[in-house]
Amino acid sequence: MANDQKLKKNLTLFDVYAVSTGAMFSSGFFLLPGIAAGYTGDSVYLAYLIAGVLILPAMFCMGELSTAMPKAGGTYYFLDRALGPLFGTIGGLGSWVAVIFKSAFALVGMGAYLSLYIDVPIIALAVILTIVFGLINAFGAKETTVLQRVLVGTLVIILAAFTILGLSETGITDSWQPNGGDEAFFSAGFVGFISTIGLVFVSYAGLTKVASVAEEIQNPDRNIPLGMVLSLITATAVYTLGTLVIINLLPPAELHNSLTPVADAGEKFLGWVPYDFGIILIVVAAIAAFASTGNAGILSASRYPFAMAKDKLMPKQFSQLGSFGTPTFSIMVTVAVMIGVILLFDVEAVAKLASAFQLLLFGLVCLAVIVMRESRIASYKPGFRSPFYPWTQVVGILISFWLIVEMGILSIGFTGMLTIACAFWYQFYASGNMQRRGAIFHVHERLGQMRYEGLERELMTIIHDRTQDQNLSYENLIARCVVHNYSVGSYSRDMLVEEVKNIAHSAFDIERETLNEVFATGRATMHPLSEHVVLAYRSNEMITRPELVVFRFSQQTRIAIDGLSDVHTVMVLLCPRKPAGLDLRLAGHLAEVVQSFDFDRRWLAATSDKDMNEILMRDDHFLHAPISDFPYLEEHVGKPLADFDLPESCLIAIIERDGNIIIAAPKEVLQPGDLVAVIGEPDDLARLKRNDF
Helix, strand or coil: CCCCCCCCCCECHHHHHHHHHHCCCCHHHHCHHHHHHHHHHHHHHHHHHHHHHHCHHHHHHHHHHHHHCCCCCCHHHHHHHHHCHHHHHHHHHHHHHHHHHHHHHHHHHHHHHHCCCCCCCHHHHHHHHHHHHHHHHHHCHHHHHHHHHHHHHHHHHHHHHHHHHHHHHHCHHHHCCHHHHCCCCCCCHHHHHHHHHHHHHHHHHHHHHHHHHHHHECCHHHHHHHHHHHHHHHHHHHHHHHHHHHHHHCCHHHHHCCCCHHHHHHHHHCCCCHHHHHHHHHHHHHHHHHHHHHHHHHHHHCHHHHHHHHCCCCCHHHHCCCCCCCCHHHHHHHHHHHHHHHHHCCHHHHHHHHHHHHHHHHHHHHHHHHHHHHHCCCCCCCCCCCCCCCHHHHHHHHHHHHHHHHCCHHHHHHHHHHHHHHHHHHHHHHHHHCCCCCCHHHHHHHCCCCCCHHHHHHHHHHHHHHCHHHCCHHHHHHHHCEEEEECCEEEEHHHHHHHHHHHHHHHHCCCHHHHHHHCCCCCCCCEECCCCEEEEEEECCCCCCCEEEEEEECCCEEEECCCCCCCCEEEEEEECCCCCCHHHHHHHHHHHHHCCCCHHHHHHHCCCHHHHHHHHCCHHHEEEEEHHHCHHHHHCCCCEHHHCCCCCCCEEEEEEECCEEEECCCCCECCCCCEEEEECCHHHHHHHHHCCC
16 A cells, blocks of 8 residues: 555444435435426336335445445445456546536535525535535544534434325325326336436435445444445435325426425425425425535545555545545545536536446446455455345346436446546556556456455455454453363364363353354364464354364374374364454464464473463563563552553453462452563553553
8 A cells, every 4th residue: 555544433323324314315305306207207206216226236235345345435445456456446536526526516406505595606605615515524524424414314304304294294095196096107108117217216326425434434344234224214215205295295297397396395285384484494404415415425535536546546645644634635636626517517417427427336336246255365254245145246237237228328428438538547647556456366366367465465454454443352362262282192173173162161151052053064174374283263153252272282192184194283263253354363363473483392392371372472462570560560469450440452361370370350469479461552561561651
């Protein structure tokens, strides 16, 4: 990477919901229903419902890739790592342009509504709003999403009230037969209905926009897929039921010519509210919808060039973080380009054309999931897996290209030209410096071609970042691990499995039923960590924390397992299923230690549990010394460990007293002359030793 600066993880589940939901509501509800009803008649609400179902493959695929690779840039990063830098450039630059066009259109729409109350030209107001939202984004993603929460919260409450009061006015049962059934349900036939589905489908395109800020989301394995699902449920309900209210309240001739269908429908049943407050609230909701789309657009659009610059696909200035921890330069350029689009283009026209490119990206994202799955990269560990693989992905690809065709020749032409422009950028700016290749080369490798090993290392780095909350799991694992020495005899696989079960039950309190289930399905593969050490690991959702059992064999023993004749140590790792990738990270730490200088000699010469624990522990995360070396500990002799206030990551794991090893439980009390083993991050260990915390 060109730049190792990382964005802060500030965004919660509500923020994911706010970004996804806010990116979907603007013209799709406040402008489009009248136009769409003109194409298909009263069946327009059904078109919205089916479009909400058709977005599912893209949402599932984006959820899987976002949890496997929660990095800034979203679509760019996924396509780059799956299909290679050329497709990454097309996805990144193309997404940047498409989101800018859509966000500019939203801010022009917001300016149009505000101009009803503020005597300022629409274009000038849109430019001012762009600058304001750009400044908010520059101050931090958290500040941006606080605004997004307010906007989306206001929007959802008002639209929910509109829908509920509207259905109460029309009657829930009667609503399903708009206009008393006098009008044709499919006014333009089935072909017109299918075309309308394509028209309204783009209303849901903002759902996956949150993937571009995945790097800033806390607990992405849970929050990204759950946030998108909640957003889709909200949007589908509002689009379907809200449109049903509109077509019941407005006569067809009036609806088909209306550019403000929500406000026009509101006038039919909110006239009883004093001072036109009901209509004012609808206008407020429209402003909030356009504002949330524009605000979320700047947030997500700015992450594309930021991520690309880190990979040397754009000038390095785009990868720089400002004093607030945001990609300030990228935000500034994004805002400047948006202002240019507002001033120079017919924003509504280019926004519609950009929707076709978004559909192309949906298809490529579905293809990326297929490539990542078929690459068989061990470190590809999504926290959420798309269901019904590969049929979900195949359907998603077909839906995307079908809808592009439905959008007409202009949309196809724009998509083609934008794709060619992005390819030219890659060819003339970045291709000469690129050695990175996508996971598709791993698929080629299965067919006898070449692969790119750097991707596996990068995915392992991502796994480490995703499991940062468990960053000391390895040290805790070693502190708890059980080592058994065997000096004579012959030992089969079944004997070792039974021994693991006995140890795990007695030492780790794992239920025997769970252990029987863990070892009931197939045989654990023995993975060599070195020439003489192998590791087997099994996972199960009933295991709550990782545990390690180590068997050390002398030269007088025999391991009766094929391929292990030269092995002196067998390690068995029992791991929970969540977080995804934890087993690989712990295995990586074990491999790092086992492959360190002089490990075999030191390991075989160790005569006590303490010595073996020290050898397995990573040196920079471990201190073993008398308490006299730690002023803070010496001051707290005679007090239980539960009363200690150590630096954040530090933990007393083992106490050595009179030659005996004591596991450091909270009730244990330090005594003079004790030796302690302390684990923690290197900086915190240094602070503990200096007593400056």
